[in-house]
Amino acid sequence: MFRYPNGKVYKPQEDIEKRRKKSITYSNRGMTLEDDLNETNLYYLENNIAVIHKKPTPVQIVNVHYPKRSAAVIKEAYFKQSSTTDYNGVYRGKYIDFEAKETKNKTSFPLQNFHEHQVSHMENVLAQDGICFVILSAFDEIYLLEAEALLKFWGRMKNGGRKSITMDEINVSAHKMTLGFQPRIDYIKIIDKLYFN
Amino acid sequence: MFRYPNGKVYKPQEDIEKRRKKSITYSNRGMTLEDDLNETNLYYLENNIAVIHKKPTPVQIVNVHYPKRSAAVIKEAYFKQSSTTDYNGVYRGKYIDFEAKETKNKTSFPLQNFHEHQVSHMENVLAQDGICFVILSAFDEIYLLEAEALLKFWGRMKNGGRKSITMDEINVSAHKMTLGFQPRIDYIKIIDKLYFN
Numbered sequence: 001m002f003r004y005p006n007g008k009v010y011k012p013q014e015d016i017e018k019r020r021k022k023s024i025t026y027s028n029r030g031m032t033l034e035d036d037l038n039e040t041n042l043y044y045l046e047n048n049i050a051v052i053h054k055k056p057t058p059v060q061i062v063n064v065h066y067p068k069r070s071a072a073v074i075k076e077a078y079f080k081q082s083s084t085t086d087y088n089g090v091y092r093g094k095y096i097d098f099e100a101k102e103t104k105n106k107t108s109f110p111l112q113n114f115h116e117h118q119v120s121h122m123e124n125v126l127a128q129d130g131i132c133f134v135i136l137s138a139f140d141e142i143y144l145l146e147a148e149a150l151l152k153f154w155g156r157m158k159n160g161g162r163k164s165i166t167m168d169e170i171n172v173s174a175h176k177m178t179l180g181f182q183p184r185i186d187y188i189k190i191i192d193k194l195y196f197n
Numbered sequence: 198m199f200r201y202p203n204g205k206v207y208k209p210q211e212d213i214e215k216r217r218k219k220s221i222t223y224s225n226r227g228m229t230l231e232d233d234l235n236e237t238n239l240y241y242l243e244n245n246i247a248v249i250h251k252k253p254t255p256v257q258i259v260n261v262h263y264p265k266r267s268a269a270v271i272k273e274a275y276f277k278q279s280s281t282t283d284y285n286g287v288y289r290g291k292y293i294d295f296e297a298k299e300t301k302n303k304t305s306f307p308l309q310n311f312h313e314h315q316v317s318h319m320e321n322v323l324a325q326d327g328i329c330f331v332i333l334s335a336f337d338e339i340y341l342l343e344a345e346a347l348l349k350f351w352g353r354m355k356n357g358g359r360k361s362i363t364m365d366e367i368n369v370s371a372h373k374m375t376l377g378f379q380p381r382i383d384y385i386k387i388i389d390k391l392y393f394n
Contacts, residue, residue: 045321048321048324048325050325051318051321051322051324051325051327053280053281055252055253056252056253056254056255056256056279057253057256057258058253059253059254059256059258059271059274061254061256071275071276072275072276073273073274073275074256074271074273074274074275074276075272075273076270076271076272077256077270077271077274078268078269078270078271079268079269079271082253083250084250088285088286089285089292090292090294090322090325090326090327091325092325092326093291093292093325093326093327094290094291094292095286095287095290095291095292095293096292097287121248124242124245124248125248125287127245127248128245128247128248128287128288128289128290129287129289129290130248130287130290
């Protein structure tokens with residue numbers, strides 16, 4: 001058991017993050033999509049395959065105490081929206097950027113899972129020739145959908161069309177991935193096929 | 198004046214961050230190196246030159262309250278060390294990664310400004326063919342030092358050599374930049390010369 005300078009017992013951040021996300025389930029393995037991606041990225045890092053990290057959760061800090069002889073304590077802060085996607089890094093010199101999203105919906109993937117500024121960020125990344133995609137957990141499957149395809153569905157919505165991507169559309173436009181042991185979600189395999197032939 | 202859901206007055210995060218960094222001065226313009234880099238990155242973004250962002254400050258969240266009908270409040274959290282550098286993004290398809298550091302020291306740049314895990318991260322990025330460097334504010338100048346060069350000085354220290362880079366060494370191995378108006382610190386200009394000829 002580890003204690004903070006103020007005597008409080010250490011509680012892993014993942015528990016808190018999971019609590020925030022508890023409305024969304026991700027299979028029944030007690031793992032989240034984020035857990036699987038973090039393990040995957042660690043596997044890539046340790047095996048010198050790619051260097052991809054999840055960005056820290058953006059927090060708006062309002063009040064900090066600076067006790068003498070111990071670490072600064074943030075006493076008041078709020079979760080804030082990120083202006084980018086959550087994951088980025090480098091693979092064979094190329095910039096890699098993605099976001100991961102889940103739905104419990106059985107027949108379609110709601111586009112409200114994405115925020116306007118995330119979509120703008122994806123557009124910016126594509127304009128700079130970066131590799132950009134989303135990893136979707138839906139219909140008991142894991143998919144890699146290229147940002148170019150997502151932007152088409154997003155544009156359709158902006159033009160008054162449907163606010164989701166149907167399961168059929170995902171099965172046609174996305175790349176299905178099978179959950180593995182190591183790495184769990186081998187998205188680099190798809191990136192290899194798509195960009196490094 | 199903007200108020201949080203709990204009635205507290207909004208205080209820009211930069212003030213808090215600056216307070217943490219107040220031991221280090223950065224010229225007398227009331228700006229920090231971080232401010233200048235954020236402005237530079239915004240300029241690059243708005244002019245479609247590059248997409249580079251500073252990562253959020255990593256925070257270990259210990260205690261969160263979930264009041265009804267208002268936003269979740271983080272009641273206890275601590276600053277934690279990042280496992281990567283602070284800035285990354287994409288320029289012309291290539292992965293860009295850097296760290297920014299300042300010293301008030303007059304004759305040399307102390308290597309203790311860098312952490313072991315940041316240096317490992319730089320090694321990992323270089324192994325993946327990413328573009329990696331540090332931006333140094335020292336001796337009233339701004340320098341871009343390529344990670345390859347930093348790693349040599351770091352290795353010298355690890356082999357029992359000096360724990361800093363001398364001003365002469367920096368002037369020989371780094372690229373001096375002049376502060377501009379827009380962008381303030383035009384590091385992409387150096388990257389162009391070094392990698393896109």
